[in-house]
Amino acid sequence: MTVYYVNSATGSDRNGGTGQNSAFATLSKVESLKLKPGDSVLLAKGSVFNEQFDIKYSGSESAPIKIGSYGTGAAPVIHSSGDGIHSLYASNIVIENLKISNVGGSGIYGGSVTNWTVRDVEVAKTGLSENAGAVTFRSSKNVTVEDSKISGVKGDGFWIEKVNGVKLLNNTVTTANGSTADAVQVNDSSNILIKGNHLDQTHASSPKGVIALVRATNAVVEDNVLTGGGFGISAPAGKNVAIRDNDISGYHGYSWSFAVGLGDQGNARDYDISGNHIHDGAWGVAVSGPSGASYTRTNIKVHDNVFDDLSQAALKVDRPASGSFYSNTIETGTKATSISPAIADAHTFTVKGNHTVANVETALASPVAKTAAVTEASADPAVVAVHDNLKIFTDTGDAHRGNLLENDSSDNDTLVLRRFGDETVGKHGLTLTGEYGDIHVDREGNYAYTLDETKLPDHSGHVSESFSYGINDGSSHHSDGDTLTVFIHLDGLLS
Template identity: 65%
Template sequence: MAIYYVNPAIGSNGNSGTSEDTPFASFWAVENLKLQPGDSVLLAAGSVFNDQLDLKYSGTVNAPITIGSYGVGDAPVIHSPNDGIHSLYASNIVIENIKISDTGGAAIYGGSVSNWTVRNVEVDHTGLAGKSGSVTFRTGSNITIENSTINDVNGDGVWIEKVNGVNFLNNTVTNAHGTAADAVQMNDSSNIVISGNYLDQTGAATPKGVIALVRPVNALVEDNAIIGGGFGIGAQAGTNVAIHDNDISGYGGYSWSYAIGLGDQGDTRDYDISGNYIHDGVWGVAVSAAGTTTYVREDIDIHNNVFDDLSQAALKVDRPASGSFHDNVIASDVTPYSISPAIIAANTFPVSNNTTLDEAQATLLASSDSLAVGDTTHTDTAPALVATHDSLKISSDLDAAHNGNILENDSSANGTLLLRRFEGEYVDKDGVTLTGQYGTIHVDSDGDYTYTADAAKLAGLSGDVSDTFHYKISDGTSLHFDTDTLSISIHVDDLLT
C-alpha cells in the first residue's frame, strides 16, 4: 500500500513520488504506475493540474485506490480540456478532498465501474465543450457521492445511468445550465437513496428540472431541499418509489410544472409520497403524461403532505391510475384536486380526510390546550411546536461577533427542532449569511448565529436601532411548523463611545 505524492511546483517525473520531498510533477507519472489495491495518490494543496487524470487500475472492497490531497491550503484543482478524472472498468476507487473546474467534459466520468466513493469534492464550470454531466457514471454498481458541491455547470449536475446501488447524500448542487439539464438525473438505475441534499436551480439558465428519475427501481428520495427548475421531482415509470419529507418550492415556468410528477415513459407501480412540504409552485403532485400511450399506474399513495401557495391544484390525475389522496393539508386558497371525470366515476383514485392548513393548525392548538388541562381522551394528537421570539442586545465591542441560538427557547413535543428558513432562505448544512440593515448575520442549521455590526452603517446614528429577521422551524413532519423573529437591538451611543 504505497502513497504517491504529486506537486507540479517542486516535483519531477523522474522522482520516486513516494515522499513529500520527492513528488511527481504531473499525472503522466501516475498513469505510468500500475497502482495496487490500497495505494493512494495525493495532490499537493494549492496546486493546479491542467490535464485529465486517467484511472486504469482497481482496488479492492477493503483496500480501494484513493485520489486525495496533502498539505495545508486550498484544495488542489484539476483543469482539463477533456474530463477531469476519467475511468473505464476500474473499480473500488475513492476520490476526496479535491476541486475540479473549467473542464471541457465531465468533472468525473466512470464507465462500467463499481464501488466508487466521491466525497468532499468541489465541482464548478464543467462541461465547457458541450458534454453534459459534471459527475457521470454509466453502467455499474455501488456509487456513493457525498458531502460534495457542484455549481455552475453546463448540462446535468449529476448523470447516472444503469447503476445498481446509488447513494447521493448531503450534497449541494446549484445552477446546472441547459434546456435539458437537471441538477440530478438518474436513468434505469436501482436501489437508490437521495437524501439530505440541497438542490437549487433558481439561478440556472433555462433549466429543465431538479431531480429526474426515469425507470427507477427501489428508490428513496427524502429530506432534501428542492428549489426552482421547471419541476421538482420527476419520477417516471418507477417501481417501489418512496418520496418523503422533502421541501419542494419555487418551481415553475411551464403550465405543466409540478413538484412531483409520475405516470409517463412507462408503467408506474408502488409509490408512497408523504411528509413533503410543497409550496410556491404550479401543480403539486401530477399523475399525468405528455401523450396518450396507455401505461399502468397503480398503488400510488399520496398522504400527509402540506400544499401551500400553488397556482394550480394540489393533485392532478388526468390519466388512468389507481391510488389514494388522503390526510393531506392544503391551504384554503389552493384547489385540492383536479381529477378527470372518468377516474372519479371509476373511483380508482379516492380522495379523503384532507384538511385545510387553517383547520390543521386549529386542531393542533386545540389538542395542545386539551393536553395542558389533563385531557387524556386524546391519545393520538399532533405534537405541539412553538417558535418563541429571540432577541440580542449589543452595547459594547463594535468589532466583535455576537452569538446566540435561535432554537434554544423554542419547543417541540416530539423533541425535534429544525431550522427550515431564515428570511425566506433555506438553511442548508452550510448555513445562511445575510446582510441586515446595520450588520451581517450568519445562521447555521442547528440555530447558532453570529451577528457583526457594521460601523459604517451606524456612523452618525444615536439611540437604539434594530435589525429584525424572520425564521421558520419544523419538528421534522410536514404538518407542523411555526414562525417567529430574531431582533438585534443595538445601543449606538454605548457602542460608538
C-alpha cells in the same frame, strides 16, 4: 500501501514521489504506476493540473485507492479538454478534497465501476459540448457522492445511468445549463437515496427541471431543497419510490410545470409522496401521461404534504390511476384537486381528510398542524421525538444552549436532526431568525439561542416562540418530529 505526492509547482517526474519533498509533477506520471489496494495519491493544494487523470487500477473494499490532497491553501484543480477524472472498470476508489473545472467532458466519469465514493469535491464549468453530466456514472454499482458542489456547468449536474446502489448526499448543485440539462438525472437505476441536497435551477438556461428519476426501482428522495426549473421531481416510471420531506418551489415556465410528476413514460407502482412543502409553482403532484398509452399507475399515495401559492391544483390526475390523496394541508386560494370525471367516477383515486388553512406559515408553526404533518412518522415507534423547552429568566448577551435530541430516542441508538423550522439542516448546521432572537442548530441536535432584546415588548410577563423540528435514526426509514418552545420571562429581563 504507498502514498504518492504530486505538486505541479515544485515537483518533478524524475522524483520518487513518495515524499512531499520528492513529489511528482504530473498526473500522467501517476498513471504510469500500477497502483495497489490501499495506495493514496495526494495532490498539493494550490496545484493546477492541465490534463485528464485516468484511474486504471482497483483498490479493495477494506483498502480502497484514495485520490485526495495535502498541504494548505486552495484545493488542487484539474483542467482538461477531456474529462477531469476518468475511469473504466476500476473498483473501490475514494476521491476527495479536489476541484475540477474548465473541462470539455465530465468532471468525473466512471463507467462499469464499483464501490466509488466522491466527497468534498467541487465541479464547475464542465461539459463544454453540453453532452456530459458534470458527474457521470454508467453501468456501475455502489456509487456515493456526498458533500460536494457543482455549479455553472453545461449539461446535467449528475448523470447516473444503469447504476445499482446510488447515494447522493448533502450536495449542492446550482445552475446546470443546457437544452436537456437537469440538476440530477438518474436513469434505469435501483436502490437510490437522494438526500439532504440543495439543488437550485433558478438561473439555469435550461427548459428542464431539478431531479429526473426515470424508471427507478427502490428509490428514496428526501430532505432536499429543490428550487426553480420547469419541474421539481419527474419520476415518470418506476417501482417503490418514496418522495418525502422535501421543500420544492419556484418551478415555473410551463402550463404543465409540476413539483412531482409521474406516470408519463412507463408503469408507476407503489409511490409514497409525503411530508413535502410544495409552493410557488404551477401543479403540485401530477399523475398524468400521453394520450393513448397503456401505462399503469397503481398505489400512488399522496399525504401529509403542504401546498401553497400554486397557480394550478395541488393534485392532478388525468389518466387512469389508483391511489389516495389524504391528510394534506392546502392554503386558501390553491385548488385542491383536478381529477378527470372518468377517474372520479371509477372511484380508484380517493380524496379524504385534507385541510384548508388561511395561512400556511401560521399553520406550519402551530402544534396542531405540526402533529398532522408527522402523523405517519409519529406512529413509528422506532424513533420518538419529545417536546423541548428553553426557559430564559436573565440574559447576559451570551447564547442559551441545549440539545434537542437528549430526550429523544431511537431503536438503533442513532439520532440525527434533519429539519428545523421549514429548512433542511445541512452539514454546517442552520441559523434561523425568530421573533425574539436567532437560533443556530447542527445535525447533532445542539442549539444556541441568542436573544435580541430590541425585539422584546416593553411590559412584564412572558412571551414565547416555537420552532418545529424533524429527526431520524440516520436511515431513510424511521423519523419523528416535535417542537422547541422558548419561554422568555420579561420580569427578570426588564427589571
